[in-house]
Amino acid sequence: MTPLRIGARASLMSLSQSAPILARLAPTPTLLRPFYEAGGDRERGRSPLEEDGVFSLDIETALLAGDIDVAVHCLKDAPTHDTPGLTMAVYLRRDDIRDCLVTRDPDLRLDTLPPGATVGTASLRRTAALRAYRPDLDVVALRGPVSDRLRALSRRDVDSLIVASCSMERLGMRHRINERISPAVICPPLGAAVIALQTREKDMRTRELVSRLHHPETGVEAEAERVVLRQLGGFCNAPLAGYCTTDSDGDTVTYTVRARAFSPDGEAAVDIRRTGADATQAALAVCRQLSLHGVPNLTSAG
Secondary structure (H helix, E strand, C coil), X not given: CCCEEEEEECCHHHHHHHHHHHHHCCCCCEEEEEECCCCCCCCCCCCCCCCCCCCCHHHHHHHHHCCCCEEEEEHHHCCCCCCCCEEEEEECCCCCCCEEEEEXXXXXXXXXXXXXXXXXXXXXXXHHHHHHHCCCCXXXXXXXXXXXXXXXXXXXXXXXXXXXXXXXXXXXXXXXXXXXXXXXXCCCCCCCCCEEEEEECCCHHHHHHHHHHCCXXXXXHHHHHHHHHHHHCCCCCCCEEEEEEEEEECCEEEEEEEEXXXXXXXXXXXEEEEEECCHHHHHHHXXXXXXXXXXXXXXXXX
């Protein structure tokens, strides 16, 4: 049987989250192809985070060309709009959506960091939330793989880091987490903690092979969050955050969609929630309310 060719970024994080996927696809033979020059990962000439799809262009190009059969994406880093000819065929079960605090002192929490402590992050979302919650902290722009950021922490370049909880877990570093931060304090990015498998739209054989990995509840939530991103022009480092949750009560299922838009300086924010039986409609209702609050102007303000 011809191996299923799977493409993923060559970062330690990407390979760590891709390995279990190959195991779950057994007994289907698989072949993993790492991509070392994804635009957002390069050591030199690294694409800015203000561009949509900076981590996925090379992998999508290979998928369209037939060089690979499946692309593995962190959904929050994937393009907001589907690339013509490609589709997100599978959403794996979602992991913890919360950000976490990592420091050298295991007893510290976000509330107990001393005034003036440096916090490393390149995320507009995290920076705005920190400025609103702890304006006495010094946010330092720090970008790169989580492993590089942890080394910067060890070198004392910064006093602490804010990273995704799921990233620490996937790297086997759950024990390094000081505190999982409530979404009420730092709202997660839309598409947080979701791994998506992308295929060619017409490649039904591959779509069937990977379909058993799909988690329906996560799929509904992920698609609702992508609606918000598309409607409001979001991307991986836009001043926009949010998530969809599923609530089951017997035979009744409802979805709550939250979106938080903010000015890049963290001085202003609009936070909207809507609940309904249809996740897409709840997402659209959130977008309408955000638009009424002038979100496009808010998120472009410096």
